[in-house]
Amino acid sequence: MGWLDGQVALVTGGTGGIGSAIVRRYVAEGAKVGVMARDATALQQLQEELGDAVVTIQGDVTRYQDNQRAVDTTVETFGRLDTFVANAAVFDYFTRLDRIEPEKLEESFQKLFAVNVQGYLLGARCAIEPLRQSKGSMIFTLSNSAFYAGGGGILYxxxxxxxxxxxxxxxxxxxxxxxxxxxxxGATSTPMKSLEGLNKRSVPLNEIPGFEQAAAEAVPLKRIANPEDHTGHYVLLASKQNSGLTTAHIIHSDGGWEIRKAAG
Incomplete structure (x- = not known):
């Protein structure tokens, strides 16, 4: 018996890093899962791995029509929707405001916010009616950057x-x-990509030289997270039996960033 037996979820950005870890954990806990992402090859690989426990939808979270298609496909395939997980995001490679060329600022802002904020709102809007029917929940992936400076650049x-x-x-x-x-x-070893054209030095997070060691040393628990380390929180928040009175709450999974000691 899993914590999510009989439930149905939809996860955006579900083919890499934290997203695919959530999908695998939800399936292990008994859920059926719709998976939305842009990479058709990665979606096919996930479908082959998890079989009829998932349905995959290729789409762009910045488009309302694609979000609606993801919700509709999930409901049509599995009969209901209990949890919507908004997870798709892009990084800005720690780019400061004074390092963004003025002529690129407006375009870069719009592109990053279209994925990281608008994409969440569009998915949420499309999921409202089936979630009302199931008395379900929405779960959003944030970051320690939602509370503290220094975990990214100005846009992220x-x-x-x-x-x-x-x-x-x-x-x-x-x-x-x-x-x-x-x-x-908090800092997680993932292939998360940055916005194209914003920073010439940009590489995926897990390819930054020294990133994992520096991230581990920055927190009291002294290690960087793997994507799987966060998935239990998503299970707990999706469980109607174990978090039925929890709303407007954000679980920190960052190695104790708030209580990190000052250098020296």
Missing amino acids: VTAKHALVGMIRQLAYELAPDIRVNGVSP
């Missing part, structure tokens, strides 16, 4: 801070029918 940190307000407002608007919560991972 600003976008993640915006999501804190989004969770609280959605929890207020959608109660009592839908619970709305978040998980705030």
